[in-house]
Amino acid sequence: MDGANNMKPDGRKIVIIGGGFGGLSAARNLKDTDARVTLIDRKNYHLFQPLLYQVATGSLSAGDIASPLRAVLNKQKNTEVLLGEVIDIDPDRRKVILKDGEIDYDDLIIAAGSSHHYFGNDDWESFAPGLKTVEDAAEMRKRVLFAFEAAEREKDPERIKALLTFIVVGGGPTGVELAGALAEIARETMKNDFRNINPGDARIILVEGLDRILSSYPENLSRKAQDSLEKLGVIVETGCIVTKMDFRKVTVKKGEREEDILCETILWAAGVTTSPLSKVVAEKFHVERDRSGRIPVNANLHLENKENIFVIGDMALTLGRNGNPLPGLAPVARQQGAYVARLLKNRMKGKTTGPFRYRDFGNMATIGRSQAVADLHKIKLSGWIGWVIWLFVHLMYIVGYENRLLVLIQWAWNYVTKGRSNRLILGRDIAEKIKKGIPEAEEHSDKPKHQKIF
């Protein structure tokens, strides 16, 4: 049973940091090689992040979109999964340094992903949680549901209005999807759930700094997405930036006009930066990161001066055919993982590999129950057809057949009933926090952040 014995003792040691789309794809594509593969992650599961907003808004359980890494990889006898946190890399001794140990490598694939970025306003994190982890999703879900609960108990009409105001910062796909789902929860799912408030009175405001939402999409799809959101009752504010926030209000600036919005729930879908490991990599290997913290790699996805150190996914700065950096999307990471695996297999056979080319099949985002926009380059789709395609593509890429089935059933169910049965507020001692409203300053001042919330 000692699986280690199944590994070729003389195989190359390939270490992969991160079990997201990039890292997992690399690991899977290194199956059936003589290499000894070690995949390190801080979590024991792979997460299908594109659907995380549905966990945040109570449509799905975290378990539906997460797969234990050990279960995904347990048939690959040459692959070991290690739950651990990487804090450093020692290129001279060829070791990855964990908080509690060291791992030897011959080749290293760094795919540690990204997290939220508050543009220098780090204190905003306690007011406006982002959406990268299961814990983030639970936090968002809790704040949204809490706001309605607190409004139901509140007598002051001003405060009720503030509790029923939800601001989503950032008009990219995540922000658009969150805002659409929030509008549906308020107008449909919870329509009959309260006795003192009308959840349909909720104001959902999507704030985007650029002049249109989904700015990486063609203009007409942006416009269609905005139309769909507005039909759901979302207030879309473009050319509008957040300048200040606290637990009771948000200050936004549109042109010259500054305005305070009383609001107790802010969801962050704006800035993204790379994992802290990118700083370590930049220092150790003397490379310069771009503004988003990404590490430049060459056409073979390794560091210019180190051909056994690969960086892929959200952490990598790679240029597309048009000379622009590739976006931080699942398909990019997945293709890069597969590419590096192929390159390493070729190397083992003494062959070289051509440069990485991203095959861009397009972008898509959903807006609520049956609307989506899809930019498939030659074809631009919106509305119901866009949504069906969105649905199909996402189902296809979820890891694990069981998860696919569970997600499909819950989507079908929610579609028919307009219900969302996963809207549980998890955590201890929640009831006592209701009346004061959740986002109390003292709740969040502790370090590490959020810990008391989940």
Added chain:
Amino acid sequence: MDGANNMKPDGRKIVIIGGGFGGLSAARNLKDTDARVTLIDRKNYHLFQPLLYQVATGSLSAGDIASPLRAVLNKQKNTEVLLGEVIDIDPDRRKVILKDGEIDYDDLIIAAGSSHHYFGNDDWESFAPGLKTVEDAAEMRKRVLFAFEAAEREKDPERIKALLTFIVVGGGPTGVELAGALAEIARETMKNDFRNINPGDARIILVEGLDRILSSYPENLSRKAQDSLEKLGVIVETGCIVTKMDFRKVTVKKGEREEDILCETILWAAGVTTSPLSKVVAEKFHVERDRSGRIPVNANLHLENKENIFVIGDMALTLGRNGNPLPGLAPVARQQGAYVARLLKNRMKGKTTGPFRYRDFGNMATIGRSQAVADLHKIKLSGWIGWVIWLFVHLMYIVGYENRLLVLIQWAWNYVTKGRSNRLILGRDIAEKIKKGIPEAEEHSDKPKHQKIF
């Protein structure tokens, strides 16, 4: 949309404390009356506790066995759900006192349930979590999975043995079901998941103080359950009590012999006591609780001297036909809730109601994948047939058709694949805790307990 307007202003105010089996059943059965019903709970969902051990052992997501109370009751226009914590009752002013407010009542149904009880060893809670809430289940799941992860990283064979030793305290249905599920996880689900340890080496020890497990069942079913557990590799120790525990070991006493077992994961399925509210009720209404903290009620399930104060479910001390107290089981609570609703409806019509009679359809417990024991009085079943009946009965009682479908699919899936796809370790900063092992003393010394763990 203001649902409050749908309530008859002159209807009787019926307040229900607790949205478990008893409270929810009372609320549902008060539908279509002129009464104005308020259901208060500390959580925003009803939980199907009998399947909570499957969440703890990674077979199901919490969302699969929980239903938002508002969603369950939103069609009942005379019913209001209130997320709040009851701390006191003022019978003179007929008010229920919340942490943050007051609610008037004419009739009060108290159904606040029970929690773990450590027989005077309250510090054991940090070593041995119980299983009453979703957060408890997440805590158990985390400790179990962590122990395997830590063992995989450990070099010291002694420590590996301690990490792979799991002690379940208490041989009632919960303890039996937990032990069976743990054995299956170790021997089947995770069989191929590790490279340095063999999860099949795990020792699962079920400790029961009485001379047989499932002591409320007929003797031959106890024996069959023990056989089934032993076939799964569980070590069953009857007539054995725990006398000491800490984060590294458990001391058990069997007859005169005391023994230390090195063990880092202890699961508590032994003592149960009533919710702290029972103390308040006892003091306010001058009644004496029994040893388990239960409130004695008369044959109409109200306090002897207060005919508008009902106590039902785990909190109530009611006697069965044989003169013994009714057990703290879902069917008892459910029937009591329905009974009180009927009694109140009769009262509104000026009619009296006969005494409560529990219709006991029997007891059942599962042992692993396809074994169960069922005591249906005239029929005693075990093995596969018992399991099919267990499955059918549990599915029938889960609230919400969607949940039924999700649970059924996951059971079918797990049955065929022997998989358990929900084994996610949730919580922040988990990886760094691995090497030292989770249950570090400093992790648990904070108050309130567990808060850092989830």
